Amino acid sequence: MIRRMTPSPFPRRLAARVVGQAIVLFARAITAAQADWRGVGPSARQRVYFANHVSNADMPMIWSVLPHHLRLRTRPVAAADYWLSNGLRAFAGRDVFQAVLIDRRPDARTDDPMAAIVEALEAGASLIIFPEGLRNQGPEPLKPFRSGLFNIATARPEVELVPTWIANLNSVMPKGEVIPLPLMVRVIFGEPVTLGDGEGRQDFLKRAAAALLALKPEDRT
Amino acid sequence: MSPMLRDIGLLALGVTLLLLALTVFGERLRKRRDQPDPSVEMFMTRVDSWWAMVVLFTLAMLIGPFAVVLLFAIASFAALREFYTYSARSRADHLSLALAFYLILPAQFLFILFGATQLFVVFIPVYVFLLLPFVSVLRGSTNRFLSRVAEMQWGLMIGVFCLSHLPALMWLELPGETGRGMLLIAFLVLVVQAGDLVDFYMGRRVGRTRIVAGLSSKTWEGAAWGVAAAAVLGLILGWITPFGPPAAAGMAAMASVCGQAGNLILRAIKHDRGLRDWSNLIPGQGGFLDQLDSVIFAAPAFYYLTRLWWLA
Numbered sequence: 230m231i232r233r234m235t236p237s238p239f240p241r242r243l244a245a246r247v248v249g250q251a252i253v254l255f256a257r258a259i260t261a262a263q264a265d266w267r268g269v270g271p272s273a274r275q276r277v278y279f280a281n282h283v284s285n286a287d288m289p290m291i292w293s294v295l296p297h298h299l300r301l302r303t304r305p306v307a308a309a310d311y312w313l314s315n316g317l318r319a320f321a322g323r324d325v326f327q328a329v330l331i332d333r334r335p336d337a338r339t340d341d342p343m344a345a346i347v348e349a350l351e352a353g354a355s356l357i358i359f360p361e362g363l364r365n366q367g368p369e370p371l372k373p374f375r376s377g378l379f380n381i382a383t384a385r386p387e388v389e390l391v392p393t394w395i396a397n398l399n400s401v402m403p404k405g406e407v408i409p410l411p412l413m414v415r416v417i418f419g420e421p422v423t424l425g426d427g428e429g430r431q432d433f434l435k436r437a438a439a440a441l442l443a444l445k446p447e448d449r450t
Numbered sequence: 451m452s453p454m455l456r457d458i459g460l461l462a463l464g465v466t467l468l469l470l471a472l473t474v475f476g477e478r479l480r481k482r483r484d485q486p487d488p489s490v491e492m493f494m495t496r497v498d499s500w501w502a503m504v505v506l507f508t509l510a511m512l513i514g515p516f517a518v519v520l521l522f523a524i525a526s527f528a529a530l531r532e533f534y535t536y537s538a539r540s541r542a543d544h545l546s547l548a549l550a551f552y553l554i555l556p557a558q559f560l561f562i563l564f565g566a567t568q569l570f571v572v573f574i575p576v577y578v579f580l581l582l583p584f585v586s587v588l589r590g591s592t593n594r595f596l597s598r599v600a601e602m603q604w605g606l607m608i609g610v611f612c613l614s615h616l617p618a619l620m621w622l623e624l625p626g627e628t629g630r631g632m633l634l635i636a637f638l639v640l641v642v643q644a645g646d647l648v649d650f651y652m653g654r655r656v657g658r659t660r661i662v663a664g665l666s667s668k669t670w671e672g673a674a675w676g677v678a679a680a681a682v683l684g685l686i687l688g689w690i691t692p693f694g695p696p697a698a699a700g701m702a703a704m705a706s707v708c709g710q711a712g713n714l715i716l717r718a719i720k721h722d723r724g725l726r727d728w729s730n731l732i733p734g735q736g737g738f739l740d741q742l743d744s745v746i747f748a749a750p751a752f753y754y755l756t757r758l759w760w761l762a
Binding site for chain 2: 261263397400403406408410411412413447
């Protein structure tokens with residue numbers, strides 16, 4: 230597990246800021262990425278944005294549409310085995326996105342991933358998570374959720390769980406294509422989901438998934 | 451000071467005064483209402499985005515042809531993106547659409563920048579029309595093939611080909627009168643937009659007969675007022691054109707008719723796709739296609755009529 234205990238040196242932080250701004254600019258120039266605050270406004274309340282996951286660009290896209298002051302305190306939860314696989318990714322993951330890196334392989338990991346997530350929440354950060362786990366490349370719009378979201382709702386009930394639907398990103402860069410198409414992408418934020426009294430794990434996860442799926446715009450074409 | 455610079459300056463001054471008058475007028479309407487009136491607010495956001503457009507366009511004219519072409523190329527990119535976001539397409543069209551954005555669009559505007567008239571008028575309607583579907587067909591998917599390639603071509607015609615006739619106007623000039631063509635762009639945009647604005651305002655006051663009920667609140671009465679206003683403005687601005695005042699009024703009226711028809715055509719597409727606006731990239735205004743719809747339809751008619759009749 231990676232903890233951000235020691236602040237990184239100044240040149241590295243500066244580079245991270247520049248790269249971060251470049252990513253935001255690029256996302257806006259290509260996809261005109263825009264936030265649709267349908268169920269909640271952009272507020273400074275501590276939140277967990279849980280989103281559908283179709284492409285590796287999902288996380289940077291949500292990150293880009295957040296207002297700057299919220300972006301600074303919002304950390305994506307991401308896979309350590311992906312983001313630490315080379316130096317460039319490690320720089321992006323740790324310094325630019327300040328990701329909470331967790332190990333997806335239960336047999337290889339030494340730390341509890343929930344502990345890392347709870348620790349980040351305790352430090353006051355908002356999070357971006359993808360409860361489907363791996364990228365969804367099947368025909369169904371949403372895969373069954375993993376338990377992480379339920380665990381967060383139990384551990385930190387005061388944190389708002391905001392369903393976040395990323396629309397159209399799959400057409401921008403379908404699997405197997407190399408050139409991104411400049412089509413408009415919308416990130417839709419829905420009404421927060423709260424854990425009911427005595428609500429079971431499966432019921433809650435199903436309800437959260439339904440709340441997320443309800444944000445999906447109709448297919449017109 | 452060259453006559454060209456003087457005319458740009460005079461025009462910018464006139465437009466600034468006009469926008470100032472509109473801003474003051476809107477603010478007074480605002481004051482008279484107890485609570486915010488949506489139509490007044492819409493009017494004001496339109497005026498605000500015009501301020502931005504006038505400043506950008508005046509700067510581009512002063513910098514020169516390169517800046518003018520670049521400005522319209524960016525607008526074209528945004529318009530094409532809005533169109534293709536909602537058009538029929540499949541995974542098999544990925545490469546064709548990428549070519550449209552990254553190759554065909556820049557090529558069209560480069561042809562215009564270098565004044566390659568013979569090339570830019572046939573490139574998209576002929577060569578791209580014939581060859582681009584081939585890129586899609588290579589991927590093997592025939593599902594809704596005709597709809598897909600038809601909408602692809604339509605997007606290029608509207609968002610790139612027609613729109614590119616606006617910067618192309620700058621090459622329509624008499625020998626020895628360099629730079630005056632750019633004023634034609636200003637002329638066209640001004641008369642068409644003035645027609646739209648008067649149509650919007652008068653349609654609300656005196657409009658009775660809807661042109662297409664159920665699609666748009668546009669009325670025949672409002673449209674007639676719009677065309678008349680465009681003609682009057684054309685008469686006033688006749689001095690920046692090579693047409694002479696009466697012909698300038700006629701050209702302006704013709705452009706306004708084309709523009710208002712185009713507005714209804716694009717509205718039909720939006721209606722079919724369940725859209726109110728193409729996007730909300732221009733604050734309070736909608737998207738680039740919403741803002742430019744009438745100018746896009748007026749530009750080719752204006753361009754070819756000018757070339758046929760006055761440069762012949």
